[in-house]
Amino acid sequence: MAKTKKRCYYEILGVSRDATADEIRCSYRHLALQLHPDKQAASGTLSTADATVAFQELLEAYNVLSDPDKRDWYDTHRPDAWSGNSLSRDFSRTPFFDLSPFFTCDCFYGFSDSGKGFFKVYGEVFSKIHSQEFYFARKLGLGLDPSPPFGNLYISYSQFRAFYDYWLGFSTVIDFDWFDEEDRYEAMCSWNRMVRDLATFVQRLDRRLVDLRRRKDREEYEKAREKARAKNKEIARMRNDGDEDIGLVFYGDAALNEMLVD
Incomplete structure (x- = not known):
């Protein structure tokens, strides 16, 4: 297209x-x-x-x-x-690449980990950000934790959760010494916000989390259905024992109610 x-x-x-x-x-x-x-x-x-x-x-x-x-x-x-x-024009004087093209869905196509796929594109973006951090950490004599890999559709929950935990809590080691001294702290804070915002943007699009939420919703639905069925079986048994004043359990989900009363 x-x-x-x-x-x-x-x-x-x-x-x-x-x-x-x-x-x-x-x-x-x-x-x-x-x-x-x-x-x-x-x-x-x-x-x-x-x-x-x-x-x-x-x-x-x-x-x-x-x-x-x-x-x-x-x-x-x-x-x-x-x-x-550029969304990051405040950083026009920075020596590293612009993140603005990646705050849009136009930068990827599909959810593969090759070509222009979601996992390929954003995996490379965050790898570049970390490489920049590593360069400045080494230059300044600072330590830097490794960045968890972005992975693909098939890695475990704990693996991609580690990735988002790292980047949503991102804190740069870059000192921004090319800015005027009074502007350096604000530049550092702005860069932190920008990287965290990108991680949030990516997280909302991540198919792995969308699929996970769907699975959890389905599991909760199944649990509610089984609980209601068990309760209604107990109610039916009590009715058979002569207690006619007990009614069936109904939930807000019309489709679930239809299954329960069949």
Whole structure:
């Protein structure tokens, strides 16, 4: 699919610039159901590839506008954000690479660990960040913990959890001595925030965590169903023993209730 001009996040979510957090959340949930790639592909409205890109665009918009700090930054720098210019222009004097191209779903395609896949692209990005840290740590005579690998779709939960624990708690060793002395601390804090924000952005897109949440939801659903069935068997037994005043247990899930009373 050819890349299109970057759209305004408010336009993507179909809300006004003064929309409340609840309005943004409600619009996102509504659009997420409409634009889910499986639904789009099944209806023939969009190809799987185009539907995936549209859904990723929605996730990106919600990731920014649902976070007060990111939304405030976006509102302040909105023309730059639309045109795809640097999100990190405060670091124009830094000797290392720009992270801004990686705060968008346009930088990867699919979830493989090769080519332009999600795991390949972001694995290399965080490896480069760590290499920069290692360079400055060695230059300054400081120690530096190794970075856990980003991995792929098939590594264990503990492995990719270690990766996010490391980067969500990132604290740079770089001294930013090319900044004016009074600006160095702010530069350090800004770089920490930028790297942590990137880790948060990546985490929200990570298929491993999405799949994990789905499995947990399914397990909770199954536990609730088994618990309700066991309770209703006990109620049925008590009814057979002559207690007619006991009713069945019902839950908020209509589909679950239908299964339980069959």
